[in-house]
Amino acid sequence: MTRLNSAMIDRAVTLALLGLVVASALAVVTNIDDRRQVFAARQAQLVASDKADGHWRQLLLEQAAQSTQVEVDKVAHHRLKMRQPAPDAIILVRGQ
Amino acid sequence: MKHPVFPETGQLRDVMLRSLLLLAVAGLAYRAFYLQVLQTPFLQDKAANRHVRVVDEHAHRGMIRDRNGEPLAISTAVNSVWADPTQFVAVRHRWSELADLLEMPAGKLEQLIGQRLERRFVYVKRRLTPQLADQVKGLGLPGIYLQREYRRYYPTGEVSGHLLGFTNIDDLGQEGIELQFDQLLSGQPGRTRVVQDLYRRWVQPVESLEPALSGSDMTLTLDKRLQYLAYRELKAAVHRHRAASGSVVLLDIPSGDILAMVNQPSFNPNETSGRTPAKVRNRAVTDVFEPGSTIKPFIIAAALQAGIYRSDSLIDTRPGVLEVGGHKIRDHRSFGRITPKQILQKSSNVGAARVALGMDAAQIEEALRSLGIGRSTASQLPGESDGILAPAHSWRKLDQATMAFGYGLSVTPLQLAKAYAILGNQGRDVSPRIVSQPAAARPAQVITPEVADSVVRMLEAVVTPEGTAMQADVEGYRIAGKTGTAHLFRKGGYDKERYVATFAGLAPASAPRLAMVITIQDPKGEAYYAGDVAAPVFARVMSRALQLLHIPADGDSLPTRLVQPKGIPA
Numbered sequence: 168m169t170r171l172n173s174a175m176i177d178r179a180v181t182l183a184l185l186g187l188v189v190a191s192a193l194a195v196v197t198n199i200d201d202r203r204q205v206f207a208a209r210q211a212q213l214v215a216s217d218k219a220d221g222h223w224r225q226l227l228l229e230q231a232a233q234s235t236q237v238e239v240d241k242v243a244h245h246r247l248k249m250r251q252p253a254p255d256a257i258i259l260v261r262g263q
Numbered sequence: 264m265k266h267p268v269f270p271e272t273g274q275l276r277d278v279m280l281r282s283l284l285l286l287a288v289a290g291l292a293y294r295a296f297y298l299q300v301l302q303t304p305f306l307q308d309k310a311a312n313r314h315v316r317v318v319d320e321h322a323h324r325g326m327i328r329d330r331n332g333e334p335l336a337i338s339t340a341v342n343s344v345w346a347d348p349t350q351f352v353a354v355r356h357r358w359s360e361l362a363d364l365l366e367m368p369a370g371k372l373e374q375l376i377g378q379r380l381e382r383r384f385v386y387v388k389r390r391l392t393p394q395l396a397d398q399v400k401g402l403g404l405p406g407i408y409l410q411r412e413y414r415r416y417y418p419t420g421e422v423s424g425h426l427l428g429f430t431n432i433d434d435l436g437q438e439g440i441e442l443q444f445d446q447l448l449s450g451q452p453g454r455t456r457v458v459q460d461l462y463r464r465w466v467q468p469v470e471s472l473e474p475a476l477s478g479s480d481m482t483l484t485l486d487k488r489l490q491y492l493a494y495r496e497l498k499a500a501v502h503r504h505r506a507a508s509g510s511v512v513l514l515d516i517p518s519g520d521i522l523a524m525v526n527q528p529s530f531n532p533n534e535t536s537g538r539t540p541a542k543v544r545n546r547a548v549t550d551v552f553e554p555g556s557t558i559k560p561f562i563i564a565a566a567l568q569a570g571i572y573r574s575d576s577l578i579d580t581r582p583g584v585l586e587v588g589g590h591k592i593r594d595h596r597s598f599g600r601i602t603p604k605q606i607l608q609k610s611s612n613v614g615a616a617r618v619a620l621g622m623d624a625a626q627i628e629e630a631l632r633s634l635g636i637g638r639s640t641a642s643q644l645p646g647e648s649d650g651i652l653a654p655a656h657s658w659r660k661l662d663q664a665t666m667a668f669g670y671g672l673s674v675t676p677l678q679l680a681k682a683y684a685i686l687g688n689q690g691r692d693v694s695p696r697i698v699s700q701p702a703a704a705r706p707a708q709v710i711t712p713e714v715a716d717s718v719v720r721m722l723e724a725v726v727t728p729e730g731t732a733m734q735a736d737v738e739g740y741r742i743a744g745k746t747g748t749a750h751l752f753r754k755g756g757y758d759k760e761r762y763v764a765t766f767a768g769l770a771p772a773s774a775p776r777l778a779m780v781i782t783i784q785d786p787k788g789e790a791y792y793a794g795d796v797a798a799p800v801f802a803r804v805m806s807r808a809l810q811l812l813h814i815p816a817d818g819d820s821l822p823t824r825l826v827q828p829k830g831i832p833a
Contacts, residue, residue: 257739
């Protein structure tokens with residue numbers, strides 16, 4: 168009786184271990200796949216951020232080119248007809 | 264049981280057949296085992312070597328900005344077009360499309376690729392704009408590929424070329440700030456394992472070994488607007504007076520911030536051509552010149568400080584000539600008995616020499632050294648010169664006298680600006696700097712506040728109709744400054760016909776905020792006096808700078824209508 172029991176227990180343990188081995192093997196596979204997907208997603212985000220960064224830099228350059236003093240002077244003088252007021256046209260407002 | 268006719272034979276054949284088959288299966292099994300298990304690492308390696316590469320990931324070089332965050336240097340991605348001639352040759356009839364788009368002469372492409380048909384990689388054109396690169400891609404030509412590269416742009420171009428410097432093709436700093444702060448600006452490239460196809464295009468990244476670290480951004484003390492302004496006026500003046508070169512330095516007195524630093528001649532850092540040493544040199548810190556009369560205020564300050572003269576002492580300059588060691592020191596005319604203020608106002612050489620001769624040589628040397636003459640300002644700009652100030656024990660009597668009007672010692676424009684800034688800072692030391700940093704601890708008191716202030720008052724007299732620099736006047740503001748017109752020292756002696764014109768000034772004089780030095784070398788026009796050549800540049804740049812920085816007017820000479828607003832308590 169006892170011998171039979173212990174044999175059954177042995178078998179059960181073996182089966183359980185076998186099950187665990189299979190499960191862990193499957194987990195390894197899914198994990199690797201997950202990792203691959205996450206990494207690919209990250210890489211795609213990096214590419215997107217890189218692209219956005221490149222665009223931003225282009226815009227900065229464009230802004231810098233449009234806002235040089237030469238450009239500002241040109242717009243102020245020619246398009247907006249602005250000019251430096253003559254000294255006698257200036258009224259100083261003294262605070263305090 | 265019936266036996267077959269040749270039972271042994273049948274059995275034997277059976278056994279042989281089975282063993283042969285078994286042997287074959289065993290052989291296959293072993294081969295499979297050998298390849299799959301024993302040789303796996305080796306074979307995987309081989310496969311990986313064909314497709315898997317570790318590639319460098321680009322790290323952006325840090326940006327350089329001015330004090331208001333305006334970009335002065337930016338790295339951006341650009342694309343280079345390359346061709347695989349073995350594929351590209353198939354569409355020979357469409358080559359002109361590419362040539363037209365890239366604005367290349369028709370023969371050029373033919374020559375470039377037609378003669379390299381056996382190659383697999385030929386650059387067609389490097390560093391296109393992203394727009395053009397997109398158009399190239401849009402053509403959809405087989406055998407034409409884009410490669411990513413990086414390029415550094417300097418939006419201010421030649422205006423700030425000397426200061427910023429530039430980088431080489433490998434993105435390493437070569438000059439100026441780019442060189443000095445290369446470590447900080449350059450990033451750490453990352454490494455990524457990728458799978459590539461036959462044409463070395465990335466198919467799929469596999470893993471990131473090291474992430475790329477971008478370089479740090481830097482903020483300079485420059486003000487892009489003032490930088491541009493100073494450059495424009497300097498360039499115009501150098502051109503108008505047909506001068507050889509020139510520099511302008513503008514300092515914020517309380518902080519020592521370098522707000523503008525420009526030179527002529529200049530170069531465009533966006534272009535690789537035209538980078539001759541003469542154009543690339545940041546003359547404002549590398550080149551020394553004899554300051555001429557701009558040194559006089561410091562001699563007067565030293566004499567006042569030592570208690571040898573007072574601001575109302577009278578110095579006899581008659582008869583306008585002073586003989587020292589067999590040489591004659593001259594004024595334009597005899598100014599009579601004059602005060603230190605009048606020495607500065609009239610720029611009397613005789614007066615200044617008399618003051619200097621009344622002091623110990625060591626006293627003068629000590630005073631000049633404490634102002635930073637003959638010593639680099641430690642502004643962190645590469646190639647900064649120390650200037651020249653010989654030790655007092657080596658001076659002859661004549662040296663001591665001529666030093667009083669700026670001969671026999673040499674300064675850089677930045678050093679001179681620093682010395683004036685100290686005068687304007689109530690005698691407290693000023694450390695010019697190009698990178699924004701928290702202010703240093705309490706600066707040392709170099710000159711007493713009383714002496715510094717009284718010399719600034721004296722310098723206001725220079726910028727009047729009775730002084731030498733009427734043209735430095737700025738409407739609405741009080742200006743203190745000093746002209747200096749020195750003969751150029753050439754091989755063997757002073758050139759009687761050639762000059763260096765300098766103006767150094769402070770504004771607003773009631774409580775100086777800005778110090779500026781303009782130096783123009785070898786003007787060849789009619790005018791060569793500093794009051795006519797350098798002082799007008801000061802007035803133009805300073806008037807705009809004061810406005811842009813919202814510095815309140817302190818002038819009383821032209822008090823435009825003054826209004827006390829209602830509702831604001833007086």
